[in-house]
Amino acid sequence: MTKTGASLEEARRAYARSLAQQSGGTDPRIEQAFAAVPREDFLPPGPWRILRGRRYVRTPDANPVHLYRNVLVALDAARGINNGEPLLHAAWxxxxxxxxxxxxxxxxxxxGYYTAILAMLVGDGGSVTGFEVDPELARAAQRNLAAFAGVTVISGDASTASLPPSDIVYVNAGVAAPPAAWLAALKPAGRMIFPWRPAADIGLAVLIVRHAAGFAARAVMPSWFIPCAGASDATRTLAPPASSQAAWRIASLWLIRDRPxxxxxxxxxxxLWFSSQALQ
Known part of the structure; x- marks a missing residue:
């Protein structure tokens, strides 16, 4: 192995170890997955644009070692579309x-980078169905993920699509509220995580878990994502949270047809609506 190759492998292992340690998780497979999947395989060709503050800075060259830090890397800088923050995704x-x-x-x-990580974790017996509304990105993801068994990438709008029965729904775009069809797709004990944008000044990652008694809800961390096409229209909100502090207090989610x-x-x-009352 060349010196550059050795340095890259070492950087990837250190990056994966750091993400696993800081994510709050206890599953050693998370570190293994981040160490195994080359981030550079799911990005445009280098040099890359890395977001620092509110502006992009180009890496000095196309050495992938620059990518193994907790940084946002542009997929389409003109539109502000990035490969998401690794530590945030490790925590999710x-x-x-x-x-x-x-x-x-x-x-x-x-x-497709985090799609690949998810595919590694569910293994050959699992499956990942990915939706991407941008046709160009969808085609790139299809190419990048072709070698991953059980992965299907659909070019289309997930807010109007029929989702397959899912143990996990993993949402990478901000929503005012999750469509009821996404909740319906969750299997018993299924989990959904999504960036909740109920107001312009509120951005939280929310974890939903389906139980026999209903949907438990918990705010996990602050989170800001680009809007999700078809599910980010806050004008449909009948009553937004009174404040960010109120939004943090959510404990359950209900379909209005089940409970007003x-x-x-x-x-x-x-x-649907969010409640501060935990499931009984």
């Missing part, structure tokens, strides 16, 4: 805890 993946053999639906695939909003409502939409 730890939160949804993909298990071998599970079925994952990912909404917002980009060029009551005094515990934190945010209300035409077909």
């Amino acid at each position: 993946i730890a939160a949804v805890a993909p298990a071998p053999g599970e079925a994952v639906t990912q909404i917002g695939v980009g060029m 909003p009551d005094a515990t409502a934190v945010a209300v939409y035409p077909d």
Whole structure:
């Protein structure tokens, strides 16, 4: 192995180890997956544009070692579309805890990097169905993921699509509220994580878990993503959270047909609402 190759391998291992340690997860497979999947295979050719503050800075050359840090890398700098922050995704993946053999639906695939990580974690007996609304990115993801068994990338709008039955729904674009069809796709004990944007000044990652009694909800961390086509229209909100602090207090999510909003409502939409009351 060349010196450059050795340095790259060492950088990738150190990056994966750091992500696993900081993510809050306990599954050693997360570190293994990040160490095994080359980030450069899911990006445009280098040199790359890395977001620092509010502007992009070009890497000095096309050595992939520059990518093995907790940085946002541009997929399309003109539109502000990036390969997401690795530590955030490591924490999200730890939160949804993909298990071998599970079925994952990912909404917002980009060029497929985190799709590949998810595919590694569910293994040959599992599956990942990815939706990407941008046709060019979808084609790139299809090429990049061709060698991964059980992965299907669909070029289309997930907000109007029929999602397959899923153990995990992993959403990579900001939504005002998750469409009811996404909740319906969750299997018993299924988990959904998504960036909740109920107001311009509120951005939270929310974890939903389906139980027999309903949907438990928990705010995981601050999170800001580009809007999800078809699911980010805040004008459809009937009652937004009173504040960011109120949004953090969500504990359950209800379909209005199952239970109408009551005094515990934190945010209300035409077909669902968030409550501060935990499932009984």
